[in-house]
Amino acid sequence: MNNTSRIFGSNVFSEVTMKERLPKDTFKKLKRTLDYGEELTPAVAEVVANAMKDWAVEKGATHYTHWFQPMTGKTAEKHDSFIEPTGDGRVIMEFSGKQLIQGEPDASSFPNGGLRATFEARGYTAWDATSPAFVKDGTLYIPTAFCAYSGEALDKKTPLLRSMEALSTQAVRILRLFGDDNTQKVTSTVGPEQEYFIVDKKLYQQRKDLIFTGRTLFGALPPKGQELDDHYFGSIKDRISNFMKELDEELWKLGISSKTKHNEVAPAQHEMAPIFTTTNIAVDHNQLVMDTLIKVANRHDLACLLHEKPFAGVNGSGKHNNWSMGTDKMNLLEPGETPHENAQFLTFLVAVIAAVNRYAPLLRLAAASPGNDHRLGANEAPPAIISIFLGEQLTDIIEQIKNGALTSCTGHTCMDLGVKTLPKFEKDVTDRNRTSPFAFTGNKFEFRMLGSTMSISGPNIVLNTIVAEVLSEIADGLEKAEDFHGELSAIIEKLVKENFKVIFDGDGYDESWIREAEKRGLPNIKTSVEAIEVFSHEKNMDVFIKHGVFSKGEILARQEIMFEEYAKTINIEALTMIQVAKREIMPAVMNYGAELARDISSIASILPSAPLDGQKKQLDRITKAYDAAVVGLEALEEALAKTHEVKDIKEESKAYKFEVCPAMEVLRKPCDELETLVSEEAWPFPTYGDLLFRV
Numbered sequence: 001m002n003n004t005s006r007i008f009g010s011n012v013f014s015e016v017t018m019k020e021r022l023p024k025d026t027f028k029k030l031k032r033t034l035d036y037g038e039e040l041t042p043a044v045a046e047v048v049a050n051a052m053k054d055w056a057v058e059k060g061a062t063h064y065t066h067w068f069q070p071m072t073g074k075t076a077e078k079h080d081s082f083i084e085p086t087g088d089g090r091v092i093m094e095f096s097g098k099q100l101i102q103g104e105p106d107a108s109s110f111p112n113g114g115l116r117a118t119f120e121a122r123g124y125t126a127w128d129a130t131s132p133a134f135v136k137d138g139t140l141y142i143p144t145a146f147c148a149y150s151g152e153a154l155d156k157k158t159p160l161l162r163s164m165e166a167l168s169t170q171a172v173r174i175l176r177l178f179g180d181d182n183t184q185k186v187t188s189t190v191g192p193e194q195e196y197f198i199v200d201k202k203l204y205q206q207r208k209d210l211i212f213t214g215r216t217l218f219g220a221l222p223p224k225g226q227e228l229d230d231h232y233f234g235s236i237k238d239r240i241s242n243f244m245k246e247l248d249e250e251l252w253k254l255g256i257s258s259k260t261k262h263n264e265v266a267p268a269q270h271e272m273a274p275i276f277t278t279t280n281i282a283v284d285h286n287q288l289v290m291d292t293l294i295k296v297a298n299r300h301d302l303a304c305l306l307h308e309k310p311f312a313g314v315n316g317s318g319k320h321n322n323w324s325m326g327t328d329k330m331n332l333l334e335p336g337e338t339p340h341e342n343a344q345f346l347t348f349l350v351a352v353i354a355a356v357n358r359y360a361p362l363l364r365l366a367a368a369s370p371g372n373d374h375r376l377g378a379n380e381a382p383p384a385i386i387s388i389f390l391g392e393q394l395t396d397i398i399e400q401i402k403n404g405a406l407t408s409c410t411g412h413t414c415m416d417l418g419v420k421t422l423p424k425f426e427k428d429v430t431d432r433n434r435t436s437p438f439a440f441t442g443n444k445f446e447f448r449m450l451g452s453t454m455s456i457s458g459p460n461i462v463l464n465t466i467v468a469e470v471l472s473e474i475a476d477g478l479e480k481a482e483d484f485h486g487e488l489s490a491i492i493e494k495l496v497k498e499n500f501k502v503i504f505d506g507d508g509y510d511e512s513w514i515r516e517a518e519k520r521g522l523p524n525i526k527t528s529v530e531a532i533e534v535f536s537h538e539k540n541m542d543v544f545i546k547h548g549v550f551s552k553g554e555i556l557a558r559q560e561i562m563f564e565e566y567a568k569t570i571n572i573e574a575l576t577m578i579q580v581a582k583r584e585i586m587p588a589v590m591n592y593g594a595e596l597a598r599d600i601s602s603i604a605s606i607l608p609s610a611p612l613d614g615q616k617k618q619l620d621r622i623t624k625a626y627d628a629a630v631v632g633l634e635a636l637e638e639a640l641a642k643t644h645e646v647k648d649i650k651e652e653s654k655a656y657k658f659e660v661c662p663a664m665e666v667l668r669k670p671c672d673e674l675e676t677l678v679s680e681e682a683w684p685f686p687t688y689g690d691l692l693f694r695v
């Protein structure tokens, strides 16, 4: 076995390991829990826990943790050792079924959106057996769901699992109607591409804005940016390559199928992409990817920036969510071979199109974050308008259906869904369209709006739920139908007609698309604060409640958490700006200006007749920009103070967006100008040029 095959998954308590280590009967029972969600008995849990502990201890683990995903979008862990005193001064390593299945962290300090008062500290973590446990840094990690004492979800995993269940239930109904009597489960899958920046750690540490906010709040553009397109797919520097090698190895040990790595468009920007897997596991894996990126970079004296827009003026970072759904035998978004298979494919495809059009604001909400506001529509990422790219061939077919081709023959193609002549699709017939937020790529959809820092849970909760909703509507119609094919044709045609406007194969970055989208009546929700508002719209709440993904209380709590996160993030950014301007930029410029003034007067004392116009002009420019910075600083402080007065969290978030953010931009301008006016030594921290090119 080569080294990669040997290390791949070596730190994962995988199905293969379980099979090797568990008694046959226990493994069979556990497998039923994994495959069909059957309840796990305490007896089975006891045996699994013991085997898991023995395996982990052999891997050097001394602790275990219930690893969960609170609403911070990060992961949380509290480590407990396996030690159990024997009473005679010694210890043994113990781990019970109860400890495996349930934990009770004092979790009062996680965001809960009012679902719990702080004094009600109790939260529960429950083992999610569908995502394998693993060993990392001497600890056994057990993926868990996190909920309140009262049962409400306080995390990003619970609703994701619920949405996967909802999608499965509705998709299986459709498969039954197409004559599949065996499939028990349909699973949604995701392969998230992860973009990131790498900068030198020593330079990073000199920038308070990067340390506190993850992005640069100041910085003049360097002479060179990304205009030569020479970084994209360019030769990878040794230092980065060594980092990437270790990253791959760490990820492979955790069973994460890191597949692709390359330089991205912006200088210092890179990407990794794994092979797709079950959504739940993909979400866990992506959290591990982000964590590992930061840790491995640190070991190489580098710093990884996961922010959506660490640098103004060059590309930001996205996370492209390649989503599909399938049975254990087939991908349901893969065009088939026979007319029957293609009819089924079309049904699922049209369900996705309808779901995306009807619930576009929910998808926009799923990509809402303070960082992503800087990226969406900034000419490197799709605008905030949700549209679908299908590619030439599928668009042609869908267009014909819109024009009634399923019921009457038009043009050269005559389509009859169940029987004969729906054209055979070729795999991967689509061209790529980087400007579309939601692009069909042959057998999956690439949702490109997600920001690089985000948990991919939210977007997939939305996708699973809205597609489940349209599938349920189709199944309702078909289950009642006497003439299956007639009814199927009618439903598909109706859905296509109603939702055709969301299909757009053109350039999503072009100005004219914004006007065209408006004409079509497609929503263009420009900012995150406006997107967060749609969560509580009745239509949106209904779809989550109907499919058991969120209760009304959970939705309102999550909405509040999103507003809070937005407000707090901008507050931190504004405070950081004020601090850096006051304590670093202004003193540095003051010193430089004073030095310049001293120099001018000493020259004047030696050469009284020298005009010194150039020198004075330079000092004047610096003084004026300094003055503008002071005015900007005062205005920002004032906007911030006013915003702190606002009591309602929604209004407060809006004040951050529409009052504080513009004031930050105003302050930035003269400060960036000052950077270009003073000497390199005088400037108090590394510049864009240093950060982007000195790795």
Ligand SMILES: NC(=O)CC[C@H](N)C(=O)O
Pocket: 195, 264, 265, 315, 316, 317, 318, 319, 375, 380, 381, 382, 434, 448
């Ligand atoms: N080459 C690319 O795909 C660029 C993607 C871009 N960085 C984004 O933010 O989505």
